[in-house]
Amino acid sequence: LLWTAQRTISTASRRQFENKVPEKQKLFQKGNGIPVHLKCGIADTLLYRAIMILTFGGTAYSIYQLAVASFPKKLD
DSSP states (O other): OOOOOOOOOOSSOSSOOOOOHHHHHHHHHOOSSOOGGGTTOHHHHHHHHHHHHHHHHHHHHHHHHHHHHHSOOOOO
């Protein structure tokens, strides 16, 4: 006879979390002219700028490496 462990399934969570969706909806639906990806403040702005710097830096580096690879090395 094979015994299997059984767990009772409960729909009640152990912790009750506060519903923050209405607060976030109010924040993101404000018509203040700020793009939605920057509405959460300074952290969003810093993250956005860091990603843009990395993107442009990576693109410039890729173009540089393509230019270096396109010219043959001189052999003496």
